Amino acid sequence: MGLHTDPKRKHVVAEYITPAIIAAALATAVEANFGVVVTAGGSSVKYFSPMTGVGIIRVPRDVHREWHAALSLITHIAHNNTPCMLSVFHTAGTIKHAQQATIEFDRKMLHALQKDLKLNDTELAAVIEKSETTLLNIEQ
Numbered sequence: 001m002g003l004h005t006d007p008k009r010k011h012v013v014a015e016y017i018t019p020a021i022i023a024a025a026l027a028t029a030v031e032a033n034f035g036v037v038v039t040a041g042g043s044s045v046k047y048f049s050p051m052t053g054v055g056i057i058r059v060p061r062d063v064h065r066e067w068h069a070a071l072s073l074i075t076h077i078a079h080n081n082t083p084c085m086l087s088v089f090h091t092a093g094t095i096k097h098a099q100q101a102t103i104e105f106d107r108k109m110l111h112a113l114q115k116d117l118k119l120n121d122t123e124l125a126a127v128i129e130k131s132e133t134t135l136l137n138i139e140q
Contacts, residue, residue, distance in 0.1 A: 016080070017048075017050055017077060017082065017084075018048070018050075019045035019046075019047075019048045019055070020045070021077055022045050022048060022055065022057075022077070022086075023043065023044065023045045023057075025074050025076075025077050026043060026045075026057065026067070026070060026071060026074065027043065029070040029071070029073055029074050030043075030066060030067055030070040033066075033069070033070050033073060034063075034066045034069075034070065042060070043057055043058060043059040043060075043067060044057070044058045045057050045058075046058050046095065046098075046138045046139075047102065047134065047135055047138055049106060049131060051110070051113075051117070051127070051131075052106055052109040052110060052113065052131075053109075054102060054105055054106045054109060055102075056095070056098045056099070056102055056135075056138065057071070058095065061093070064091065068088050068091070071086050071087070071088060072086065072087060072088070074086050089101075089105055090102070090105070095138060099135050099136060099138060102135055103131070103132050103135050103136075106128075106131050106132075106135070107128055107131075107132075110124060110127060110128055110131070111124070
């Protein structure tokens with residue numbers, strides 16, 4: 001499942017938002033809304049970019065709808081009670097397909113944020129390459 005923060009927002013995500021913080025918020029939301037049985041399969045945040053707010057979450061296939069719904073219900077991240085809006089932009093059956101969709105989405109977000117990030121074309125290309133390399137190295 002790919003996730004991203006509010007697409008209309010044009011600034012960088014707070015640096016202290018980490019995959020672990022997102023995973024904890026998601027697990028709490030799933031348990032609060034759907035119970036412990038749904039959380040039994042577990043999830044993991046495979047990738048999250050604080051620069052673009054884009055990430056990949058791996059969830060059990062048989063309960064992905066519940067996890068998707070819980071993700072949409074999160075309005076604050078526990079750390080400092082930071083307001084947020086999380087939404088799913090792609091659901092894939094494999095990490096590889098999620099990687100491909102996230103690379104494309106991440107690239108578009110970085111181009112859109114280039115001016116706000118004050119990156120020249122060379123720096124932007126380096127950031128995109130680093131992002132793609134990180135995404136392609138995610139463990140299945």
